[in-house]
Amino acid sequence: MNNDERPMLTGAQMVVKSLEDLGVKYLFGYPGGAVLDIYDALFEHQSIEHILVRHEQAAVHAADGYARSTGDVGSVLVTSGPGATNTITGIATAYMDSIPLVVLSGQVPTTVIGEDAFQETDMVGCSRPIVKHSFLVKRAEDIPEAIAKAYYIARTGRPGPVVVDLPKDIVSPLIKAPYYLPKEINIRSYKPSTKGHPRQIKKAVDVLCKAKRPVLYTGGGIISAEASAELTALAEKLNAPVTNTLMGLGGISGVHPQYVGMLGMHGTYEANKTMHNADVIFAVGARFDDRVTNNVTKFCPNATIVHVDVDPTSISKTIQAHVPVVGEAKRVLQQVLELMEHENVTNDKDEMARWWNQIDQWREVDSLGYTKSADKIMPQQVVECLYEVTNGDAYVTSDVGQHQMFAAMYYPFKKPRQWINSGGLGTMGFGLPAAMGVKLAFPDSYVACVTGDGSIQMNIQELATCMQYGIPVKIININNSSLGMVKQWQSMFYDGRHSHSYMDSLPDFVKLAEAYGHVGMRVSDPRELKSVMEKAFAMKDKLVFLDINVDPSAHVYPMQVKGGTIDDMVLASKDGENK
Amino acid sequence: MRRILSILLENEPGALSRIVGLFSQRGYNIESLTVAKTDDESLSRITISTRGDQRVLEQITKQVNKLVDVLKVRELTERPNVEREVVLVKMLAENNEQREEIKRCSDIFRGQIIDVTAKVYTVQLLGTSEKVEAFIDVMRENGSIIETVRSGVVGIGRGDKALKP
Numbered sequence: 001m002n003n004d005e006r007p008m009l010t011g012a013q014m015v016v017k018s019l020e021d022l023g024v025k026y027l028f029g030y031p032g033g034a035v036l037d038i039y040d041a042l043f044e045h046q047s048i049e050h051i052l053v054r055h056e057q058a059a060v061h062a063a064d065g066y067a068r069s070t071g072d073v074g075s076v077l078v079t080s081g082p083g084a085t086n087t088i089t090g091i092a093t094a095y096m097d098s099i100p101l102v103v104l105s106g107q108v109p110t111t112v113i114g115e116d117a118f119q120e121t122d123m124v125g126c127s128r129p130i131v132k133h134s135f136l137v138k139r140a141e142d143i144p145e146a147i148a149k150a151y152y153i154a155r156t157g158r159p160g161p162v163v164v165d166l167p168k169d170i171v172s173p174l175i176k177a178p179y180y181l182p183k184e185i186n187i188r189s190y191k192p193s194t195k196g197h198p199r200q201i202k203k204a205v206d207v208l209c210k211a212k213r214p215v216l217y218t219g220g221g222i223i224s225a226e227a228s229a230e231l232t233a234l235a236e237k238l239n240a241p242v243t244n245t246l247m248g249l250g251g252i253s254g255v256h257p258q259y260v261g262m263l264g265m266h267g268t269y270e271a272n273k274t275m276h277n278a279d280v281i282f283a284v285g286a287r288f289d290d291r292v293t294n295n296v297t298k299f300c301p302n303a304t305i306v307h308v309d310v311d312p313t314s315i316s317k318t319i320q321a322h323v324p325v326v327g328e329a330k331r332v333l334q335q336v337l338e339l340m341e342h343e344n345v346t347n348d349k350d351e352m353a354r355w356w357n358q359i360d361q362w363r364e365v366d367s368l369g370y371t372k373s374a375d376k377i378m379p380q381q382v383v384e385c386l387y388e389v390t391n392g393d394a395y396v397t398s399d400v401g402q403h404q405m406f407a408a409m410y411y412p413f414k415k416p417r418q419w420i421n422s423g424g425l426g427t428m429g430f431g432l433p434a435a436m437g438v439k440l441a442f443p444d445s446y447v448a449c450v451t452g453d454g455s456i457q458m459n460i461q462e463l464a465t466c467m468q469y470g471i472p473v474k475i476i477n478i479n480n481s482s483l484g485m486v487k488q489w490q491s492m493f494y495d496g497r498h499s500h501s502y503m504d505s506l507p508d509f510v511k512l513a514e515a516y517g518h519v520g521m522r523v524s525d526p527r528e529l530k531s532v533m534e535k536a537f538a539m540k541d542k543l544v545f546l547d548i549n550v551d552p553s554a555h556v557y558p559m560q561v562k563g564g565t566i567d568d569m570v571l572a573s574k575d576g577e578n579k
Numbered sequence: 580m581r582r583i584l585s586i587l588l589e590n591e592p593g594a595l596s597r598i599v600g601l602f603s604q605r606g607y608n609i610e611s612l613t614v615a616k617t618d619d620e621s622l623s624r625i626t627i628s629t630r631g632d633q634r635v636l637e638q639i640t641k642q643v644n645k646l647v648d649v650l651k652v653r654e655l656t657e658r659p660n661v662e663r664e665v666v667l668v669k670m671l672a673e674n675n676e677q678r679e680e681i682k683r684c685s686d687i688f689r690g691q692i693i694d695v696t697a698k699v700y701t702v703q704l705l706g707t708s709e710k711v712e713a714f715i716d717v718m719r720e721n722g723s724i725i726e727t728v729r730s731g732v733v734g735i736g737r738g739d740k741a742l743k744p
Contacts, residue, residue: 124593129604133647136593153647188744189589189650313641316634 006178011140011171012037014179015104018147020047021181024075026066026440027051028059032079033119034106037171051440051469054461056083058433060090061459064099065434068420069395070441071226073100073154080106080168081119085126089427091161092130096424097247098224100159102150103127109169110138123165132160140170141177152185157192158311159224192310196327201335203323204282204306205345208336211280211304212351213358214240217263220247220423221285221309221329223416228252230333231284237340239352241359243271245286246408247423254412255392260359261368264292265560266405269367269569272560274359276300276567284308285329288319289424298565308332367558367571368409376551377526379403379478383410386448386476389533394446395420395438399431399455402484405556407450429458435473436466446474446537453479453503463516466543474536475545477509480552488555493562513545524549581610582636583662583734586625586643587651587742590616594648598625601646607631607639611664611708611731622650622744626733628708651742655734662734665703666711667693671723672700680721688714699725708732 009017015038019027027050031039042050053059056078063074074094078087084105094101108117124134133153135146143166150162169175196204208214216238222231228251235242235258242252243263252259261268263275275281281303286292288307293299296318307314307321308329315324325332340346370380383406386394396411397420398404404421413419420438422430435449456477466473486501510520519542523532529548536544557572588594595614602609610628617624629639636654643652655662672678672695681700685692690704704714711729718724736742 125596128597128600134593187647190647311645313638313645317638320634 006180008176009179010037010041010173010176011143011166012041012173014140014143014177015147015166015171016041016045016048017179018144018181019075020045022148022151024048026063026437027075027077028053028062028437029077030056030059030079030083032083032106034080034108034168035077035166035171037168037173038077038104038106038166040173050077051436051465053433053465055459056086057090057429058459058462058465060087060101060103061093061427061430061433062437063101064090064094065397065420065437066441067094067099067101067437068434069417069438071224071417073102073151074437076101076103078103078105079119080108080123081121083119084121084123088126088130091127091163093422093425093427093430094161095130095132097422098159098220099161100154101161102147102154103161103163104147105163105165107136107165107167110167111169113167123163127163130161131163134163134165136165136167137170138167139177140175143170144179144181148182149185149187153187153190193326194328194331196308196325196332196335198335200323200325201332201339204308204325205336205339205343207280207304207306207323208238208282209340209345209347211347213278213355214238214280214282214347215274215278216240216242216282216284217245217275217286218242218248218251218284219245219286222248222251225285225310225329226416227285227330227333228416230330230337232256234333234337237337238347239349239356240282241274241355243267243274245289245292245423246421248286249408249419250413250416253414255414260363262408263566264289265294266409266556266558268409269365269558269571270359270362272558272567272569273362276565277358278303280304280306282306282308284333285310287314287317290318292566293319294560294566294568295563300566365571370572373526373551375526377524377529377548379406379480379550379554380410381526381529382476382478382548382550383407383450385529385533386450387411389530389537390446390448394418394448395435395442397421397431397435397438397447397449399449399451399458400426400428401452401455402480402488402554402556403450403452403455403478405485406478428455431455432459432462432473432475436462436471439471439473440469448474448476450476450478452484453477453481453506454483460512463513463518463543463545467517470541472539472541472543475543477545477547479506479509479547479549480554481506482552484552484554485556491555509545509547513543518543518545520545520547522547522549580630580632581656582629582631583655583660583732584627584629584640584643585653585655585734585742586627586649587617587744588623588625588646589648589650590621590623591648594623595625597646597648598627598643601642602627602629605638605642607635611729613731613733624742626731628732650744653736653742655736658740659737660734661737662707662732663705664708664711664732665705665730666715666727668702668704668715668718668727669725670700670702670718671698671725673698677722681718684714684717684721688717690714
């Protein structure tokens, strides 16, 4: 397109047109002084639906939920100063979990940047440690390219959030410039690798085929690279056990016979045992996080580690890899499968039978078993009931705490992107806004936010957003009148000194939901749990806030012993005491 | 162990702050840092002197490489290289004895006296960081230092290999 064919637009119009041309469907945001011109350009706009949240943090979480459930880039628009700083927790959440987002923030006019102008914040500076990249755009004509680059960077390589800071004078209606959105993005300093190096693939295949006790340990990289089918194919070809990280749940079906459950701090007995006793750990899109490894110096001493990751910095960061493979999970798994096919090699099936024999013994421990009570609802039971009522098909978002672990452990996710939680940063207040983003993307699917009485209050104002846009998510509030995970640690490690972990004067959540115009329900009797939950999910067009009073003494087990090996764990005994 | 990293990156506002921020954020230390544009004005070259074992260095190199603005990173100390640093030392030169001592030491180190006032000599010395440090030690022992300023080390690999886009 030569210059004459380029339409003359204002900066604000370019912002909206760029988003439209990039296929943005939902924009989560909140207006303010610095972005008034952009909001004016959005007024009565047809193809982009803007969702007005009630707090900018929620805009980012909602865009994040949208991104996690669809795989598309989530989009956010906020004003300068407090609007921008309110997004920080959301951006950090997305950064830690490698979620593609673009956050457009207003900025004071270029002429007054640095003068402490009203609602001025150095957003590029504030967000620098928690973004994949950022842009401060200085000229109107640079807007489309900056936005196109932002979306490209956000979704390629290891995905992540990108900030585009837009000073008010460059989006002013007074200045028009030719609009041109580049179709192809080429950044000479940014070339993420996709394919694994053939020599490393060869080494990986050799190690895998010689393994007697292999385990596939996979994380969020399987989800973001859409590599679930390849992972399942490799697992089945090898007949190897698979364990998923908190971020990787659904990477292989939670009901697959070779799936041994989540690993790590609250992983299953069999998953952590399998890891510790493995002779080969084939890690894909996982990063040996401290919530997985426990004490790194005692980590899986007998294992040869093959580590596949799109981000070279993740490899050998905490645990030294013997065979590093840099590349996208999907592509690398395809290469591994192709090479095994081509060379007609595989592992020893007799050894695998012996390995499974051992793993099945660990499974018999039934580490997720718990004791039900006649008069109190157990939190585990709530999640199991949710699984039943939704046929295991729901998108489940969660907040952070005990309920998050219960959701991760007791709801076997059959597909990738079904499980949406803040894994790395551990952000309370994530669940409800994230559920809004998911429900907008999948209006016909069940969307449940599993939360607790602490977390839900951190972004409860979004009940208003749900009402305004008709977003009928189901809120499963596992209410134990306390900050359960904090309390659990205090019980276990601080002699039961429950310092500030009791939630006094909780609101009446049923009335609160009703005050926002939604439906509230409460249940305390285990015999009524299922029927109430069925009733809630039957109300397809209503947001139902289901307040479930559970046994406040419940702990999350199994749990790793601090400072030990990966399989050094405390298990729940069937009579409710530790063993 | 001391290591010198050479970084080629886009000559854009904010690029330097990403490098410096990364070092502080991840707890890596910076002993010296120099930055200037290269013969190609769209690019800057940064030389960072840091300390760490091989594993830390590998992480630093990978983390720096991951920054979107960065084109190339190389650990100079891995291969034959030459390094230089400039120091300016301002010395008290009130009497003949002091002046002669400064002149004598500067000559031994092949430094130059580049500014003279009634009571002060300023000496310039060019060399490796080790030589610069030795010079400062000698000047401290044999005279009275008013202030010193060091450029930080710059380095370049030997031979025909170059850090190019």
